[in-house]
Amino acid sequence: MSDNHDAHDFQKHVKRYLFVFYALIVGTVITVAASWAHIDSVAITVAIALFIACMKGFLVAGYFMHLISERKMIYGILLATVFFFAGLMYLTIWSMQPESLVHIR
Amino acid sequence: MDIPYTSEPRQDTGLFNAKVGIWLFLASEVMLFGALFSSYILLRVGAEPGEWPHGLLNIPLGMTNTIVLIVSSITVVMAWASLKMKNFARFKLFQSITLLCALAFLGIKSYEYHDKFTHYEVWLKDGKIADGHLVENNADTIVLHHAHYVDKEAAAKVTHAWQEREIKEEEITIKKSDIRLREGGKLDMESYGPWHNTYTAIYFTLTGLHALHVIGGAIVIFFLWGPLSGMWKTDPERYTNRIEISGLFWHFVDLVWIFLFPVLYLL
Amino acid sequence: MQATTHALPHGAVAHEAHHEELGFWRKYVFSTDHKIIGIQYGITALIFLFFGFCLMMMMRWSIAYPNTPVPVVGPLLEKVLGADKGVISGEVYNQFGAMHGTIMVFLGIVPLAFAAFGNFVVPLQIGAPDMAFPRINMASYQAFVVGGIIMLVSFFIPGGAAQAGWTSYSPLASAVATQGQTFWIIGMVFLITSSLLGAVNFLATIIQLRAPGMTWMRLPFFVWSQFVTGFLLLLAFPPLEAAAIMQLMDKVAHTSFFLPSGLQISSLGHISGGGSPLLWQHLFWFLGHPEVYVLILPAMGIVCEIIANNTRKPIWGYKSLVYSALTIGFLSFIVWAHHMYMTGMGTKISTFFQTTTMIISIPSVIILTCLFLSLWGASIRFNAPMLFALAFLPMFGIGGLTGLPLGFNYSDLHLHDTYYVIAHFHYVVAPGTIFGLFAGIYYWYPKMTGRHMSEFWGKVHFWTSLIFMNLIFQPMFAQGMAGMLRRMADGGANYSAAQVPGAIGGLSPMIMHFNQTISIAAWCLGLAQIPFIINFFWSIKHGKPIASDNPWEATTLEWQTPTPPPHGNFEKAPEVHRGPYEYSVPGAARDFTPQNEA
Numbered sequence A: 001m002s003d004n005h006d007a008h009d010f011q012k013h014v015k016r017y018l019f020v021f022y023a024l025i026v027g028t029v030i031t032v033a034a035s036w037a038h039i040d041s042v043a044i045t046v047a048i049a050l051f052i053a054c055m056k057g058f059l060v061a062g063y064f065m066h067l068i069s070e071r072k073m074i075y076g077i078l079l080a081t082v083f084f085f086a087g088l089m090y091l092t093i094w095s096m097q098p099e100s101l102v103h104i105r
Numbered sequence B: 001m002d003i004p005y006t007s008e009p010r011q012d013t014g015l016f017n018a019k020v021g022i023w024l025f026l027a028s029e030v031m032l033f034g035a036l037f038s039s040y041i042l043l044r045v046g047a048e049p050g051e052w053p054h055g056l057l058n059i060p061l062g063m064t065n066t067i068v069l070i071v072s073s074i075t076v077v078m079a080w081a082s083l084k085m086k087n088f089a090r091f092k093l094f095q096s097i098t099l100l101c102a103l104a105f106l107g108i109k110s111y112e113y114h115d116k117f118t119h120y121e122v123w124l125k126d127g128k129i130a131d132g133h134l135v136e137n138n139a140d141t142i143v144l145h146h147a148h149y150v151d152k153e154a155a156a157k158v159t160h161a162w163q164e165r166e167i168k169e170e171e172i173t174i175k176k177s178d179i180r181l182r183e184g185g186k187l188d189m190e191s192y193g194p195w196h197n198t199y200t201a202i203y204f205t206l207t208g209l210h211a212l213h214v215i216g217g218a219i220v221i222f223f224l225w226g227p228l229s230g231m232w233k234t235d236p237e238r239y240t241n242r243i244e245i246s247g248l249f250w251h252f253v254d255l256v257w258i259f260l261f262p263v264l265y266l267l
Numbered sequence C: 001m002q003a004t005t006h007a008l009p010h011g012a013v014a015h016e017a018h019h020e021e022l023g024f025w026r027k028y029v030f031s032t033d034h035k036i037i038g039i040q041y042g043i044t045a046l047i048f049l050f051f052g053f054c055l056m057m058m059m060r061w062s063i064a065y066p067n068t069p070v071p072v073v074g075p076l077l078e079k080v081l082g083a084d085k086g087v088i089s090g091e092v093y094n095q096f097g098a099m100h101g102t103i104m105v106f107l108g109i110v111p112l113a114f115a116a117f118g119n120f121v122v123p124l125q126i127g128a129p130d131m132a133f134p135r136i137n138m139a140s141y142q143a144f145v146v147g148g149i150i151m152l153v154s155f156f157i158p159g160g161a162a163q164a165g166w167t168s169y170s171p172l173a174s175a176v177a178t179q180g181q182t183f184w185i186i187g188m189v190f191l192i193t194s195s196l197l198g199a200v201n202f203l204a205t206i207i208q209l210r211a212p213g214m215t216w217m218r219l220p221f222f223v224w225s226q227f228v229t230g231f232l233l234l235l236a237f238p239p240l241e242a243a244a245i246m247q248l249m250d251k252v253a254h255t256s257f258f259l260p261s262g263l264q265i266s267s268l269g270h271i272s273g274g275g276s277p278l279l280w281q282h283l284f285w286f287l288g289h290p291e292v293y294v295l296i297l298p299a300m301g302i303v304c305e306i307i308a309n310n311t312r313k314p315i316w317g318y319k320s321l322v323y324s325a326l327t328i329g330f331l332s333f334i335v336w337a338h339h340m341y342m343t344g345m346g347t348k349i350s351t352f353f354q355t356t357t358m359i360i361s362i363p364s365v366i367i368l369t370c371l372f373l374s375l376w377g378a379s380i381r382f383n384a385p386m387l388f389a390l391a392f393l394p395m396f397g398i399g400g401l402t403g404l405p406l407g408f409n410y411s412d413l414h415l416h417d418t419y420y421v422i423a424h425f426h427y428v429v430a431p432g433t434i435f436g437l438f439a440g441i442y443y444w445y446p447k448m449t450g451r452h453m454s455e456f457w458g459k460v461h462f463w464t465s466l467i468f469m470n471l472i473f474q475p476m477f478a479q480g481m482a483g484m485l486r487r488m489a490d491g492g493a494n495y496s497a498a499q500v501p502g503a504i505g506g507l508s509p510m511i512m513h514f515n516q517t518i519s520i521a522a523w524c525l526g527l528a529q530i531p532f533i534i535n536f537f538w539s540i541k542h543g544k545p546i547a548s549d550n551p552w553e554a555t556t557l558e559w560q561t562p563t564p565p566p567h568g569n570f571e572k573a574p575e576v577h578r579g580p581y582e583y584s585v586p587g588a589a590r591d592f593t594p595q596n597e598a
């Protein structure tokens, strides 16, 4: 997306950037508001907060960082990263399951 | 032979070198923060009930900082778009807002840090625990503002930030002779610095590392904006690419904060 | 197109004419040229390897003859480290052990295998003028040197260097009262930074700077191995960096990331507790396991190049090699907890990691098999690089196969933390990787200097090293299976049956006697390196001059340049027309067809 655009194209992009900006602000407000709501379930509280954070993250990465229209090579690098990141997080936390907790409790 | 593809994209990958470089670097950053987030989850899941504080941090301040970073993100991308539209003056303007935002963010963050270093938990001889901001440290008394006595049993049931906010706060004056002593004779009171518990430990580590990234990113943006901006005249295409690269880093820093904010402040 | 193959002496003059002359400092110290940086890395890493080797020779004294003054260097130890009468105490042994491991891995092998060979060879092999980011390349080397200096300095601070092993397990690492561990962590942060900068640079270079026609499947296998290694470093090191930061916080800010509740150690003072020692191990081994592939993959790449060249045959199964390397890269991220069976992390998770561990051994076996099969029916040239490359195969084979019992949960419970483990991984890194690296040095030396190293002394170096390596590490398997634990300053003397006659589970006199055998072999191995060191320096000026720019008659691009390659590497941008190993093509005029020949 970085090459060969004339000024007119960029006017369009600018509109999109502004839209993303407003969406991010709204997302922030909602997530704070949700934390004031008296939701009893911890799981739902966490899910709401993380869902909104993921949406915001998607907007920043997708539009501000142009990932939406990036080249295959970058996708490849990031896909590998996501795989390893997921492995690190999931497998590490797995060892904190009750059946594995003999070493602390 | 000179190094090719420093500013024009290579045909088969469609990318110029620095773009590949920055994304590789960001991939490693994902793993760095990913490991810390994993540690956060592991420590949180492993914490005894009541040991993990909820709603300890100041949400309005955190939210302000979130918005400050979002504003800086849009100005960074607008600055780059301005260069693409050959409007150097607007670029300068947008990037100066970015730099101001970075300063504002760091200012607020240091205020928050200071707040935690003056926030004390005090163990009394009668078994009670007082918790509040140390405002006076006299010869034989201490005064805590926004303070309360901790009810350990109730605290063990706190799972949400809003429950913490419903605790009544008052001003408490404590005689030093009433404070329990630690081994070695020191008063048994401790600020909410990183040593206080695993939550403050990961809070300071994550936000501290993030703040270092803000500082690093701001320095790069500043240099490109000021001392090195002459390149716009000599090699505008490469200059624009550099702005794009520094912008990608800046957005990543914003992205990390987008997750840090709910995880540390709200949950 | 033979325009770039010249008879000696090739005109350094002709090339440097159109390059501004750089001063000594810019040319050799603060250089941004990938070849100079490669050589800088190589020499620094060899020095560190030598230093780590010396630490080991002193440790072996303590193991074989505990509580007796070390000969020769005893007075020095007394002066510098305060070792009483030159005897290696438990503390000093722990420092030496921890630093031997750290230095060998992070300051020796990785910089030599990845950074030195990668820097010198990769851009040449892909037909690039330099690395993609020359200045970052220089910064990477400088960060490496700073990290190395911090590690060395730590020996001289009060209390000496880190003592908790190269794995630095917490809480032990935090509990040792001295600041050696703090230095270790800070040094590691520099080394990690260096590796990350290097990895970004290598990957960007391989992705972006391949010469026209150099498609992915025409890359020499060495480049592939560096590519996968780069990814391992890039994605596995950051979690260790995170862990190092947390351990630093534990050490200087008195946090409790890795310190559990209820831990009472006076040197730690008041702590909040609540942390998890298991967390350190996860993050450490998340790097630690990919790291072993970082240590071995470049060596495999080198060996592959040399075998193809000296068998004068295409490599058998090039594609299998490439896909195996990629598979190893992926899988190596999800096997790490096989180092943690003894932590009680749970049976299900142990089973998972046991399974992935068995799966990852398959691609390693494929690589070894391809290399073995490549020898079939060849008329082999047995020169010094080839001898080392050939020896790599069985040595790595022994190391790899003895790893299987460690990968199974049940057998590991017995073998964990014994000398069996030491023998296993040293077979991989010492007669394995190091032989691969020696092969590489003998092979590419002519490209760097324009002269050959002495063949005769190379062969002396080879045979003596091969014999002593095996004399050192074979008996260790027996010691380990008999139950001798690692990291003991007295080599198990206090455990041995001789001390407690009739005790069950003690170590027999024969097992104990191996300690002396091994140590003597280790010192002989040290002597065996003398011909190499002399050969290395002597040949720079006095070695046999090369007959052409392509003395081994190789196909890959690094040999299609002037010697040594000028700044910018190629006189004319090379164009690639064929795969990397076109040896003995039927109907061709010669038995090798360079990649850039139309």
Ligand code: HEM
Pocket: C056, C059, C060, C097, C098, C100, C101, C102, C104, C105, C109, C164, C165, C166, C167, C295, C422, C426, C429, C430, C434, C472, C485, C486, C487, C488, C522
């Ligand atoms: C070639 C000759 C070498 C010999 C004779 C040798 C010998 C030893 C010995 C005796 C120990 C310690 C035993 C103990 O107290 O537990 C050891 C530990 C170790 N060595 Fe080597 N070594 C050699 C080369 C290498 C190389 C090339 C590497 C690099 C990768 C390496 C990495 C290690 C590591 C990581 C440890 C474990 C340190 C620890 O316990 O934390 N060694 N070696």
Ligand SMILES: [Cu+2]
Pocket: C288, C289, C292, C335, C336, C338, C339
């Ligand atoms: Cu492993």
